[in-house]
Amino acid sequence: RWFGNLKTQARIGNVLTFRRYGSVIYLLFEHLTLDAWTDNMLEMSLSAPACRAEAAWDDCGSPALARAYCLTFYIACSYVFLNLVLSIVLDHFSLIYTLASDFTCINDQDFESFRVAWHRVAPREQHWIRPWQLAPLIMELHGLHVAQLAFDVNARAHRKRLWMLRFYLDELHKGRGRFHFQAVLRTLATHAVPMEYLLP
Incomplete structure (x- = not known):
């Protein structure tokens, strides 16, 4: 109503206008995505003598209403839209993490148990064992x-595995005579993964 007869300018003209419903929706979506909304606000603030402000024909805007409308729309809608997009993205990330953890053979508790076992076997050596x-x-x-990372080394069937x-x-x-913490953990973890997960 207030911007329906705005004078044709650089941005608000034949395509972006408040005269047609479809064009208004497009303009609002443009504001929602923060695409040149400040330029639109400046053009909606058009006042005399750059436009005709007469009783018969008024193609001016309103500086106060333009700022109030654009800033209110920006604060209310843009933050709601941004939070909606972020919540959808984060929800998908949590879904992917849940699906990945369902197919994981080794969990966080297994890693913590490995750290405890390492400390018991080599309390003085922080990163290396013989x-x-x-x-x-x-x-x-x-x-x-920790069934995923361990096996009975005394059993005959597992001696070859050890x-x-x-x-x-x-x-x-390279025959240095000691094994690093990460290398042992990675080797045991890889050994624990079923073969079908490793095949392409």
Whole structure:
């Protein structure tokens, strides 16, 4: 009503106008996405002598109403729209995290148990263990009921598995005679993942 007869200008003209319903919706959506809303506000603030303000024909805007309308719309709608988009994005991230955790073989508790077992086996060594300490570490994990990362090293069926892990870690560290915390954890975690998850 107040901006229906605005004079044609650089932005508000034939396409962006308050004279047609579809064009008004497009203009509001443009304001909602913060696309040049300040330029539109300046053109809606048009006043004499740049326009005709007569009883028969008035194609001027209103500086006070333009600022009140644009700022109110910006504060009310834009923040609501922004929060809506953010909530949808964050909701999708939480859904992805939930789906990923459902398919995870090893959880946070397993990692914490590994840290506790490491500290028990090598209390003085913060980041390294000797090759002979690998079996006690796995036995500690077995005692903490971390089935994903541990196995019974005394069982005949698992001796070859222990030997292969030790050989792999020795090759990884180029025969330095000690294994790093992250390398042992990564090797045990990779070993715990079922083969079908590793295949393409």
